[in-house]
Amino acid sequence: MNVTTPSLSPSPRTRTRLWSALLALPLATGLLGAAVAPAHAATSDQNATPSHTAAPESLTCRGAGIDPTAKLHHRTEIFIKAPLSTVWKLHTDLEGWPSWQTPVTSMKRLDPGPLRKGSRFQWTTPAPPTPTTPATTLVITSAVQQIRHNQCVRWSGPAIGEGLRIDQGIHVWNFVRVRGGVIVRTEESWTGAQIEADPATSIKYLAPGLDAWLAALKTAAEAHSCDD
Numbered sequence: 414m415n416v417t418t419p420s421l422s423p424s425p426r427t428r429t430r431l432w433s434a435l436l437a438l439p440l441a442t443g444l445l446g447a448a449v450a451p452a453h454a455a456t457s458d459q460n461a462t463p464s465h466t467a468a469p470e471s472l473t474c475r476g477a478g479i480d481p482t483a484k485l486h487h488r489t490e491i492f493i494k495a496p497l498s499t500v501w502k503l504h505t506d507l508e509g510w511p512s513w514q515t516p517v518t519s520m521k522r523l524d525p526g527p528l529r530k531g532s533r534f535q536w537t538t539p540a541p542p543t544p545t546t547p548a549t550t551l552v553i554t555s556a557v558q559q560i561r562h563n564q565c566v567r568w569s570g571p572a573i574g575e576g577l578r579i580d581q582g583i584h585v586w587n588f589v590r591v592r593g594g595v596i597v598r599t600e601e602s603w604t605g606a607q608i609e610a611d612p613a614t615s616i617k618y619l620a621p622g623l624d625a626w627l628a629a630l631k632t633a634a635e636a637h638s639c640d641d
Contacts, residue, residue, distance in 0.1 A: 472585045472600040474565035477558060479583045483602035484612045487620050490598040491627040495638035497590045500597065501563050503633055504586065507534050513633035514626070518550070528566070532557040540574055549574035553582075564588055580605030597630065599623055 471478050472488065479486055493500055503513065505528045510517045516538050523533040533556045540549050555570040565587050572579040587598040601623060 472565075472587050472598055474567035474585055474587070475559040475561060477567055478585055479600050479602035480581070480604055483583075483604050484609050485604070486600065486602040487623050488598075488600040489620075489623050489627060490596055491624075491631055492591070492594055492596050493631045493634050494594040495634040497563055497588060497595045499637050500595045500630065500634045501588060503637065504588075504597075504630060505566065507536075510536070514629050523554075528557060528560060530557055530560055540577060547575055549577055551577065555582075555584075563590075578605060578607055579603050595634075597627060599627065 471481075503509065507522060507528065508520050510520050518537050518539060520536045521534065523535055524531075526532075533554065535552065535554045537550050537552055540551055551572045551574040553570060553572040555568045557566060557568045559565070559567040565585070567583070567585045569581060569583040571581060581604045582601060584601040585599065589596045589598070
């Protein structure tokens with residue numbers, strides 16, 4: 414797909430419109446993100462992490478984490494009142510994502526079998542028009558780099574649409590069983606000249622995306638738990 418890269422010096426209004434558009438993406442919902450609060454901060458009082466389960470400084474899966482040199486990254490977490498098996502199944506049943514994440518408009522596994530190291534999947538999300546980019550659909554091609562059942566998963570890949578490109582996103586998820594449920598922690602980084610042209614704006618608008626992904630996961634998992 415040919416990509417027309419917007420000017421790297423858009424006006425403040427243009428930058429705001431561009432990243433407001435990205436906020437609607439499941440990329441913002443979860444392929445990638447950017448930090449505003451300290452990594453260890455709780456997302457809200459009701460989702461606060463118990464002190465005895467304090468997270469390490471950087472999330473990893475089998476020793477690998479996000480790109481440590483990335484200008485854009487986000488770390489967040491949430492408590493989910495549901496069994497670990499329910500949360501893990503929802504999260505790793507990739508083809509079921511569109512049923513509980515409305516920004517995910519399509520999802521296709523690129524290989525058969527259970528999710529494992531090397532598994533690849535392609536998913537899409539719409540991006541509305543901005544003054545510098547047309548309405549487009551971002552195509553995200555992800556590959557699982559590390560995975561440990563019921564504990565963690567890490568994937569990476571690009572997101573490409575007409576006039577909009579993220580060269581590489583790396584996304585790490587950790588799942589910790591605690592009394593009464595599960596703490597889900599996630600951390601993500603983005604790299605690419607287009608999105609790095611204005612990192613301050615990117616950070617401001619991208620961070621809520623991962624929080625939205627976690628909130629959707631919480632809602633879906635707790636609803637499934639009530640139905641069981």
